[in-house]
Amino acid sequence: xxxxxxxxxxxxxxxxxxxxVLCPWRRAVGWLGVAATVVVLAGGVVLAARVVHGPAVTALxxxxxxxxxxxxxxxxxxxxxxxxxxxxxxxxxGEVGAGHCSRRHAALYGALVQVFLAAMLLAVSAANLAMTxxxxxxxxxxxxFLVGHRGTRRAVEAxxxxxxxxxxxxxxxFLGTVLVDLAALHAGHGPHASANxxxxxxxxxxxxxxxxxxxxxxxxxVLGYETKVGLAPMHSWLPDAHSQAxxxxxxxxxxxxxxxxxxxxxxxxxxxxxxxxxxxxxALLVAVGLLSLAVAASLLVAQRDYKRMLAYSSxxxxxxxxxxxxxxxxxxxxxxxxxxxxxxxTKAVLFLGSGEILATEKTSEIGQVRALLARRPGVGGLMGxxxxxxxxxxxxSLFVSELGMIRAEVDVGLGWAAGIALALxxxxxxxxxxxxxxxxxxxxxxxxxxxxxxxxVVVPLATALVACALLGVVAWPLAPLLESAAKTVAR
Amino acid sequence: xxxxxxATALELGAGAVLVCAVLTMWRRSLAAIVRLLALQGVALAxxxxxxxxxxxDGVLVGVGAVVVVxxxxxxxxxxxxxxARDTSSRETAPLVNVPAxxxxxxxxxxxxxxxxxxxxxxxPTVAGRLVPLGLATALIGIFAMAVRxxxxxxxxxxxxxxxxxxxxxxxxxxxxxxxxELGASLDVLLLVVVARVLGTRLHERFGVxxxxxxxxxxx
Numbered sequence: 001x002x003x004x005x006x007x008x009x010x011x012x013x014x015x016x017x018x019x020x021v022l023c024p025w026r027r028a029v030g031w032l033g034v035a036a037t038v039v040v041l042a043g044g045v046v047l048a049a050r051v052v053h054g055p056a057v058t059a060l061x062x063x064x065x066x067x068x069x070x071x072x073x074x075x076x077x078x079x080x081x082x083x084x085x086x087x088x089x090x091x092x093x094g095e096v097g098a099g100h101c102s103r104r105h106a107a108l109y110g111a112l113v114q115v116f117l118a119a120m121l122l123a124v125s126a127a128n129l130a131m132t133x134x135x136x137x138x139x140x141x142x143x144x145f146l147v148g149h150r151g152t153r154r155a156v157e158a159x160x161x162x163x164x165x166x167x168x169x170x171x172x173x174f175l176g177t178v179l180v181d182l183a184a185l186h187a188g189h190g191p192h193a194s195a196n197x198x199x200x201x202x203x204x205x206x207x208x209x210x211x212x213x214x215x216x217x218x219x220x221x222v223l224g225y226e227t228k229v230g231l232a233p234m235h236s237w238l239p240d241a242h243s244q245a246x247x248x249x250x251x252x253x254x255x256x257x258x259x260x261x262x263x264x265x266x267x268x269x270x271x272x273x274x275x276x277x278x279x280x281x282x283a284l285l286v287a288v289g290l291l292s293l294a295v296a297a298s299l300l301v302a303q304r305d306y307k308r309m310l311a312y313s314s315x316x317x318x319x320x321x322x323x324x325x326x327x328x329x330x331x332x333x334x335x336x337x338x339x340x341x342x343x344x345x346t347k348a349v350l351f352l353g354s355g356e357i358l359a360t361e362k363t364s365e366i367g368q369v370r371a372l373l374a375r376r377p378g379v380g381g382l383m384g385x386x387x388x389x390x391x392x393x394x395x396x397s398l399f400v401s402e403l404g405m406i407r408a409e410v411d412v413g414l415g416w417a418a419g420i421a422l423a424l425x426x427x428x429x430x431x432x433x434x435x436x437x438x439x440x441x442x443x444x445x446x447x448x449x450x451x452x453x454x455x456x457v458v459v460p461l462a463t464a465l466v467a468c469a470l471l472g473v474v475a476w477p478l479a480p481l482l483e484s485a486a487k488t489v490a491r
Numbered sequence: 492x493x494x495x496x497x498a499t500a501l502e503l504g505a506g507a508v509l510v511c512a513v514l515t516m517w518r519r520s521l522a523a524i525v526r527l528l529a530l531q532g533v534a535l536a537x538x539x540x541x542x543x544x545x546x547x548d549g550v551l552v553g554v555g556a557v558v559v560v561x562x563x564x565x566x567x568x569x570x571x572x573x574x575a576r577d578t579s580s581r582e583t584a585p586l587v588n589v590p591a592x593x594x595x596x597x598x599x600x601x602x603x604x605x606x607x608x609x610x611x612x613x614x615p616t617v618a619g620r621l622v623p624l625g626l627a628t629a630l631i632g633i634f635a636m637a638v639r640x641x642x643x644x645x646x647x648x649x650x651x652x653x654x655x656x657x658x659x660x661x662x663x664x665x666x667x668x669x670x671x672e673l674g675a676s677l678d679v680l681l682l683v684v685v686a687r688v689l690g691t692r693l694h695e696r697f698g699v700x701x702x703x704x705x706x707x708x709x710x
Contacts, residue, residue: 140678141681144685148689151692153705153707154705154707156689157705157707159685160686160705167649167681167682168633168636175659178656178659178660179663182614182663212608212609212610212612212613213609216606216610239710240708308710
C-alpha cells in the first residue's frame, strides 16, 4: 500500500510530462502539472506519516526506499514544485501571448519541468547511491534547456556555463562513487552488485571500509556534488543560471535542486563518518561553508541585479547549511533540514515575486526599480515580507533553524566558525536590507496610481510565507519527522 | 588469457589512454585532437575487453563493445562534424602555451600517482597498479577544460575526464552497473548536443560563431 503511494509520487510528474509532450500548450495542461505536484505533496505527507515512527517504505523490489530523511525532501520538493508550477502557468501564458515562444516550445518547457521534478524525487527516494547519482545527473539534463528557455544571448551563455561546469562536478562525484564502491567491494562482500551501494548497508558496514580510499572518495564526492549545491569554489555557474532562467525554474533550482544535491552529501557523510570518524568531513564542510559565506557576502555588497542578489543569497544559505552539517549532531541535522524547508519556501517566494517584477518593470537592475510597496502593494509586500524571512528574522522558521545550527556548532567546539559565520551574515544582512530598501520604499510619482497584483500570484506566495512563519512558531507537525530524519544520518 | 600476456595487454591499453590524453595537449588542430579521442576510446574499450575476457565477465565484454561504438566511433564522428562546420574554430585557443601545458600534464600525472596511493594499496593486482593512469587522464581533462576556450575544446576536456574515470572504474572495480556507465556517457553526449543546438541557435539569431564569444555574464 505505502509502496503504491511511493510509485504514485514518482509517477504523477512523469504522467503530467507525457501529457505536456502530447498536447500543444494550453492552460489546462499547465493546471494538470499543478495537479501532479499536489498529488506528490499528498503522497509525501502520507509517506512522512508512515515513516516518522515506523520502518522505511520500499517499492520496486527494494530499488526505491523512503525513510524520514527522504520523506522530508519529498515534501520540500512538492511544496516548492506546487508554487513553481502555478507560476509556470502564468509565465507560459504571458510568453505565448506576447509571441515570445511558440506553443510547441511552451509544451517542451511544461514537460521538462515535470521531468526535472521526477528526477529530484527519484534522487531522494533511490535506495542506492548509484541511482541517486543517475537521478541528480538527470536534473542537469532537464534543467539545461530550461535555463536557456528564454533564448536570449545571456540565457544561452548561462545555460552553456551551467552544463559545462555541472558536468565536471557530476563526473567528479561519479569518480567518488566508484571509489566508495571499491571500498565496499574490499570490505568483505561478494562480487560487485548494486546491493553493495545500498545506502543503509553502506552505513552499517562503514567501520570496515578502507579509510585511505574513503578519504579520497569523500573528498571527490563533496567536491563533485558541491558543484550542484552551489558551494564555493564550484559556484560560478549559479548566479548566471539562476538569474537567466525563467522565474519558476529559478525558484525550483534555488529552492530545492541545491538541497537535493546537499541531500546526497549528507548521505555520503554518514558513510564517511563511519569509516573515518567525524573529523575529516567536519574540516571539509567547514572550509567550503565559510568560503561560500565569504564569496556570497563580498559579492552581495555591490550587487546591481536583484535576481543575482537572490542567487548569491542561495550560496550564503547553502554555506550555512554546510556549516550546520559539519557540526553533525542530530540537533544540528534537524536544524539543517528545517533550514532547507524554510529556505526553499522563502527563496521560491522571492524568485517568483522577482519574476513578476521583471515582467512588469522590464529590468532586473536594483537601481531601476523603486517604490514597489507604494506602486505595486501586492508583490511589493510579498517581496518585503520574504526578505524579512530570508534575513532570518523571527517569527520565520529560518530564525529558529539558524539559531539551532549555531547552538549545535558551539556544542561541538566549532564556536569560532559560528563566530566568523555570524560576522559574514551581518554583512549579508546589511547588503540585503539596503538593496531591499532601494527597491521597495519611496513615494508614488505624481499622477501615478498603485497597480493591483493578480490573486493567482498573491495567494500561493502569501500562503507559503504564512507556512514559513508557522513553522517558526509551532514545532508541530514537522519536529518529530525532522528528529527521526536527523537520526538516519547522525548519531 | 594467461598471466603475463594479460598484464602486458592491460598495461598497453591503459598506457595508450594516458598517452592519447597527453597528445591532445600537444596538438593544436581540433580535428587531430578529435581523432586522438577516437583512438583513446578504442584503447579504453580494449581495456574493458581484456578485463572482461580475463574474468570471463560477459557484462564487461558487452560494456567494452558499447564503448567501442560510442567513444571510438559515434561521439568523435559528431564532434568532427561540429569542427568541420565552423571554419573559424579549427584550432584550439589555449590560454596556456603548448610547452607549459605539457609540463602541467607531467605534474598532474605525478599528482595522480600520489593521490591514488590508497587505491593501489587496496587493490594489489596488475589492474590496481594501473589506476593512477586513469586518474591522471581525468586530471588532464579538467586541466584542458580550464585552459582552453573553444566550445569543442571544453567537450574534449570533459570527454578526457569521462574516459579517465571510466578507466578507473574498469580497473578498480571491474566495471560499474551498466546503467550507471551509460549514464556517465550520456552526460558527454548531452554536452555535445547542447553545444550543437546552442551553437546553431546563436549563429542564426545573433551571428555569433562560437559559444566562447559569449562573455556578458560576470560580477
